[in-house]
Amino acid sequence: MSKIRWGLLSTANINRRLIPVIRESARGELVAMASRSQEAAQAYADKWDIPQAFGSYEAMLASDAIDAVYIGLPNHLHAEWSIKAMRQGKHVMCEKPFALTLAEVDEMTAVSQQTGCYLAEAFMYRHHPQTKIVGELVQNGRLGRVTLVRGIFNFAFNNRENIRLQPELGGGCLWDVGVYPLSLAQYIFGGPPQQAAGHQWVGESRVDELFSGQMQYANGGVAQISSSFCTPWYTYAEILGTEGRLTLNRPFVALNDGQRKLMFYPKEGEPEEIAVPEKELYLGEVEDLHAAVLDGRSPYLTFAETRNHIKTVLALYKSAQTGQVISL
Numbered sequence: 001m002s003k004i005r006w007g008l009l010s011t012a013n014i015n016r017r018l019i020p021v022i023r024e025s026a027r028g029e030l031v032a033m034a035s036r037s038q039e040a041a042q043a044y045a046d047k048w049d050i051p052q053a054f055g056s057y058e059a060m061l062a063s064d065a066i067d068a069v070y071i072g073l074p075n076h077l078h079a080e081w082s083i084k085a086m087r088q089g090k091h092v093m094c095e096k097p098f099a100l101t102l103a104e105v106d107e108m109t110a111v112s113q114q115t116g117c118y119l120a121e122a123f124m125y126r127h128h129p130q131t132k133i134v135g136e137l138v139q140n141g142r143l144g145r146v147t148l149v150r151g152i153f154n155f156a157f158n159n160r161e162n163i164r165l166q167p168e169l170g171g172g173c174l175w176d177v178g179v180y181p182l183s184l185a186q187y188i189f190g191g192p193p194q195q196a197a198g199h200q201w202v203g204e205s206r207v208d209e210l211f212s213g214q215m216q217y218a219n220g221g222v223a224q225i226s227s228s229f230c231t232p233w234y235t236y237a238e239i240l241g242t243e244g245r246l247t248l249n250r251p252f253v254a255l256n257d258g259q260r261k262l263m264f265y266p267k268e269g270e271p272e273e274i275a276v277p278e279k280e281l282y283l284g285e286v287e288d289l290h291a292a293v294l295d296g297r298s299p300y301l302t303f304a305e306t307r308n309h310i311k312t313v314l315a316l317y318k319s320a321q322t323g324q325v326i327s328l
């Protein structure tokens, strides 16, 4: 096998980000898509010039025309369809959040290990050069001891039918975008927090439309994260240490839009803008699957990291519901 033949599971809006990068990648080709109806599948395949259209997810998974699937389903379906795909021998890139319970995470991990299929949470920003540079600066001690990671990801939308506002589908802003600063904090501190405390505002939708969380890590460092569906698009992160601070104005959407700026403010001396090589935001996760399947490389994101994301989200929700600080 020299190329991975991809299939898209559903007509999800997010597919539009993956389609060009699969095509742009050196070792991937987009050969099929599936929707819950043949008409929708065919219309989508025609629009995006995809060779094969399946009228059910099962039919595409049973086909030997594909090697890997991209799962952009609503959150409550991530575990079910990742498992079904791997049971059919397909490699899986599953959107964040990976799953909604730890039992689901553990079952998905076990099925990946039993079948030998690649499975990873599609946290595209973790593969971007900017995120890797930030990790190296922290590892190399440039910031000294990291004391605080702050991150925010907000946006607002008009369509109240959106999957993100449906509790039954795993909606809520912490699950949807709060997970980005949460995962950044875990990446910087090198593991899950020891304690988590959260506050939320639950709207008429019955999901959290505003969530703010604070976590403390083993070295005493603290993370403060927030997410919202109530305010216009805004994202930002900063990492503070005893020797200086880093600011990221595009931490999770490090798009090549000319606006991205990674700044280092040392304890003494002039601020420095740190150069970040350009790379298509969604390409790294696609290349990671290719390297794992074709070259036998380990996936960049580990199951332990993913499990800790979910464990921390669940602790934050429990804290917000009970008013207690939760020990992990």
Ligand SMILES: NC(=O)c1ccc[n+]([C@@H]2O[C@H](COP(=O)([O-])OP(=O)(O)OC[C@H]3O[C@@H](n4cnc5c(N)ncnc54)[C@H](OP(=O)(O)O)[C@@H]3O)[C@@H](O)[C@H]2O)c1
Residues within 6 Å of the ligand: 010, 011, 012, 013, 014, 015, 034, 035, 036, 037, 040, 071, 072, 073, 074, 075, 077, 095, 096, 097, 122, 123, 124, 163, 169, 176
């Ligand atoms: N990494 C990122 O940058 C990023 C960005 C956006 C979203 N996401 C993630 O991607 C996933 C999808 O988000 P999206 O906004 O693209 O979703 P979306 O446009 O609402 O699409 C979800 C698709 O799932 C299928 N589906 C199956 N059962 C469904 C049900 N009960 N209700 C609704 N849809 C159902 C539908 O496809 P068919 O009708 O064709 O079967 C639908 O088009 C989420 O997990 C989200 O967190 C990630």
